[in-house]
Amino acid sequence: MHEGLIIDNLLNPTILFFFLGMIAVWIKSDLEIPQPLPRLFSLYLLLAIGFKGGVELAHTGIDLSIVKTLLFAVISSVVIPVYLFFILKQRLDINNAGAIAATYGSVSAVTFVTAVAFLQNLNISYGGHMVAALALMESPSIIIGVFLVRQFDSSASSGAKRLGISETLREAFTNGSVVMILGSLLIGLLSGQRGSEALTPFTNDIFKGMLCFFLLDMGILAANRVRALRNAGPFLIIFAIIVPLIHGVLSIIISMALDITEGNALLLAVLVSSGSYIAVPAAYRLAVPKANPGLYVPMSLAITFPFNIILGIPLYFYLINQFH
Numbered sequence: 191m192h193e194g195l196i197i198d199n200l201l202n203p204t205i206l207f208f209f210l211g212m213i214a215v216w217i218k219s220d221l222e223i224p225q226p227l228p229r230l231f232s233l234y235l236l237l238a239i240g241f242k243g244g245v246e247l248a249h250t251g252i253d254l255s256i257v258k259t260l261l262f263a264v265i266s267s268v269v270i271p272v273y274l275f276f277i278l279k280q281r282l283d284i285n286n287a288g289a290i291a292a293t294y295g296s297v298s299a300v301t302f303v304t305a306v307a308f309l310q311n312l313n314i315s316y317g318g319h320m321v322a323a324l325a326l327m328e329s330p331s332i333i334i335g336v337f338l339v340r341q342f343d344s345s346a347s348s349g350a351k352r353l354g355i356s357e358t359l360r361e362a363f364t365n366g367s368v369v370m371i372l373g374s375l376l377i378g379l380l381s382g383q384r385g386s387e388a389l390t391p392f393t394n395d396i397f398k399g400m401l402c403f404f405l406l407d408m409g410i411l412a413a414n415r416v417r418a419l420r421n422a423g424p425f426l427i428i429f430a431i432i433v434p435l436i437h438g439v440l441s442i443i444i445s446m447a448l449d450i451t452e453g454n455a456l457l458l459a460v461l462v463s464s465g466s467y468i469a470v471p472a473a474y475r476l477a478v479p480k481a482n483p484g485l486y487v488p489m490s491l492a493i494t495f496p497f498n499i500i501l502g503i504p505l506y507f508y509l510i511n512q513f514h
Contacts, residue, residue, distance in 0.1 A: 196500075196501065196504045196505075198311075198504075199308065199499075199500065199503060199504045200500065202307070202308075202311065203398070203402055204304065204307060204398065204401050204402050204405050205304075205405070205499060205500065207402040207403075207405050207406040207409065208405040208406065208408055208409040208412075208496070208499065209409060210406055210409060211405070211406045211407060211408065211409020211410040211411075211412070211413065212409040212410070212412060212413040213409075214409070214410060214413075215409075215410055215413035215414055216413060221410070222407075222410060223403065223406065223407040223410070227403075227407075228404065228407045231400055231403050231404040231407070232299075232300075232404065232468075233366070233370055234400050235299070235300070235303050235397075235400060235401060235404060236299060236370040236371045236374065237370060237374045237393070238374075238392075238393040238394075238397050238400075239299075239302070239303055239306060239321055239324075239371070239374075240321050240325075240370065240371040240372070240373070240374025240375040240377075240378065241374045241375070241377060241378040241385075241386075241389065241393055242318070242321075242378060242386070242393055242394075243318035243319070243320065243321025243322070243374075243375050243378060244318060244321070244374065244375040244376060244377060244378020244379035244380075244381075245318065245378040245379070245381070245382060245383065245385065245386040246317065246318025246378075247317070247318035247319055247321075247322070247375070247378070247379050248318075248378065248379050248380075248382040248383075249318070249382075249383075252319070255448075255449070255450065256317065256319045258448050258450070259317070259319060259320070259323060259448070259450055259454060259458065260319060260322060260323055260326060262444060262445075262448065262458070263323035263326055263327050263458065263461065263462075264326050264327065264330065266295075266327065266437075266441070266461075266462050267295050267296065267297075267326070267327040267328075267330040267331050268295075268330050268331070268334060270291075270294060270295040270331065270437065270462070271291040271292050271294070271295030271296075271330075271331040271334045271335050271338070272291075272334060272338070274290070274291040274294055274295065274433070275287050275288055275291035275335065275338045278290055278291055279342070281425060283480075284339055284342045284343045285339055285343065285478050285480040285481040285482075286481050286482055286485055286486070287339075288335045288336065288338050288339035288478060288481065289335065289339075289470065289474050289478055289481035289482075289483075289485070289486045290426075290429075290485065290486045290489065291331070291335050291338070292331045292332050292334070292335025292336070292466075292470050292474065293465045293466050293467070293470045293486045293489065293490050294331075294433060294434065294437075294465045294490070294494075295330070295331025295334065295335065296327065296328050296329075296331045296332060296465070296466035296469055296470050297324060297327045297328055297461045297464050297465075297466060298464035298465060298466060298467065298468075298490065298494075298495060298498075299324060299328075299371070299468070300404065300405075300408065300495070301460055301461075301464040301495060301498050301499060302320075302324050302457065302460055302461060302464070303401060304401070304405070304498075304499045304503065305456060305457055305460040305503050306457070307397075307398065307401060308456075308503050308504075308507070309453050309456065309457075314452065314453045314456075315451075315453050316451075316453035316454050316456075316457055317451070317453070317454050318375075318378075320454055320457045320458070321371060321375050322372075322375060323457070323458065323461060324371060324461060325371045325372045325375070327461055328466065328469050329469075331466075331470075332466075332469060332470060332473045332474075335470075335474075335478075336473075336474070336477045336478060339478050339481075405499075408491075408495070411491065412491050412492040412495065412496060413492075415487060415488040415491050415492040416488055416492035416493070417488075419485075419488045419489065419492065419493070426485060426489055427489075427493060429489070430465070430489040430490070430493035430494045430497075431493060431494070431497055434463040434464065434465065434494050434497070434498065434502070435463065435497075435502070437462045437463045438459040438460070438462060438463030438502060438505075438506050439459075439506075439509065440462075441455075441458050441459040441461075441462040441463070442455060442459050442506060442509050442510055442513060443513070445458055445459070445510075446510075446513045452507075452510050452511065455510050456503070456506055456507050456510055459506040459510070460498065460502070460503060460506065463494075463498060463502060463506070464490075464494065464495070464498055465489065465490030465494045465495070466490060467487055467490040467491040467495065470486065470490075471483055471486075471487055474486075
């Protein structure tokens with residue numbers, strides 16, 4: 191692998207701000223991003239990415255390649271939590287197996303945004319439909335994970351099963367991040383180039399600055415969360431690196447077979463290899479309260495997320511170029 195890709199990625203200001211957040215925790219600094227600003231940064235990033243994706247989709251339209259890409263994205267979000275659940279339940283209880291399976295079947299919007307910034311730095315284009323892929327992949331694994339838990343958890347009553355599925359469906363489809371990304375995509379699609387020109391200073395010029403602030407907060411949060419994995423043993427830590435890596439490589443192979451362009455192939459690999467630390471905890475807090483968030487949240491946030499933004503993205507891009 192070309193070391194320059196990793197070095198360039200590590201020296202990217204957004205990644206360096208992530209490290210700054212982690213270092214601040216390690217040296218016991220009082221540096222923090224005051225609430226509710228992190229939530230605002232998250233909504234802004236989803237708005238900007240969704241809107242630009244909608245504008246791009248208005249330019250390109252929908253063709254067979256886009257349909258193939260979206261179909262692959264949805265199938266991935268269905269297959270991954272199913273097979274991971276049956277592997278994890280050999281080592282963990284049913285509730286935690288379902289939560290971790292859903293975590294790695296769902297996606298990380300922030301990892302996606304970081305990959306978009308990576309492509310922009312290299313002047314490589316990507317399709318606006320990839321934003322739709324992000325939105326479509328977030329919910330199916332949440333629903334499937336809860337369904338599997340209800341089916342295999344003999345201690346749950348039938349009434350609890352109905353309530354759990356109902357609440358999970360509501361959380362999955364009305365989750366703020368899903369509403370924002372899909373709503374922004376639709377607005378960008380409807381307003382087209384005129385809307386893009388009107389919002390350019392907001393959606394383009396300040397994008398990287400907002401991403402720096404957000405990743406600074408992510409670094410602080412990740413450094414605090416990683417402590418929760420100390421008593422979990424090596425299995426989950428290794429899982430949080432190896433399994434996403436396998437998913438990313440398999441995604442690249444399938445993307446090349448489907449003749450998906452390199453920018454879109456990278457974003458697909460990032461989506462398939464990422465893990466949710468926003469949507470899944472929000473849904474599972476209600477639907478599967480017995481699952482331990484001290485396991486599935488730090489796995490995705492403190493292990494998989496840093497691995498992907500530091501090494502995963504340049505590694506996947508290198509492999510895509512090798513296959514091409």
